[in-house]
Amino acid sequence: MKAIVNVALKQGVLDDQGKATHHALDTLGFKEIVKDVRIGKQIILELNSDNEKDAKTEVKNMCEKLLANTVIEDYSIEIIG
Amino acid sequence: MKAIVNVALKQGVLDDQGKATHHALDTLGFKEIVKDVRIGKQIILELNSDNEKDAKTEVKNMCEKLLANTVIEDYSIEIIG
Numbered sequence: 029m030k031a032i033v034n035v036a037l038k039q040g041v042l043d044d045q046g047k048a049t050h051h052a053l054d055t056l057g058f059k060e061i062v063k064d065v066r067i068g069k070q071i072i073l074e075l076n077s078d079n080e081k082d083a084k085t086e087v088k089n090m091c092e093k094l095l096a097n098t099v100i101e102d103y104s105i106e107i108i109g
Numbered sequence: 110m111k112a113i114v115n116v117a118l119k120q121g122v123l124d125d126q127g128k129a130t131h132h133a134l135d136t137l138g139f140k141e142i143v144k145d146v147r148i149g150k151q152i153i154l155e156l157n158s159d160n161e162k163d164a165k166t167e168v169k170n171m172c173e174k175l176l177a178n179t180v181i182e183d184y185s186i187e188i189i190g
Contacts, residue, residue: 064155074145
């Protein structure tokens with residue numbers, strides 16, 4: 029079983045990596061098309077589990093303890109059977 | 110229009126960030142459930158475009174020029190209308 033966790037900065041939190049990338053894209057000629065850039069992490073976990081509900085609970089624990097800084101980040105979990 | 114770009118290391122390329130996260134999860138008590146961890150970037154682009162095909166071509170150019178290191182990384186693009 030696999031879990032895909034997407035971790036992104038909460039709205040309103042300054043995304044300096046996104047700003048820097050946006051600036052670089054502007055200088056590369058994409059100024060007209062790019063309005064905003066935000067960058068997050070995608071964590072792919074291979075799991076020893078065959079129960080989707082249990083797996084989701086465990087991954088939520090991992091997010092709360094380590095994978096996301098829940099003060100400034102949101103996370104989403106997708107379990108792939 | 111929005112584009113979601115997922116950038117991940119190619120299979121076979123050592124993912125030291127993933128290894129370190131895996132080790133940390135082990136020490137936090139998730140040893141039994143986690144078999145492997147790989148970490149990538151998720152880039153969310155707000156675009157000035159109303160043509161999905163053109164948008165995808167532009168975002169592919171952005172990936173090739175800046176967003177992905179195509180020697181060691183793969184990328185996928187999802188356009189959201």
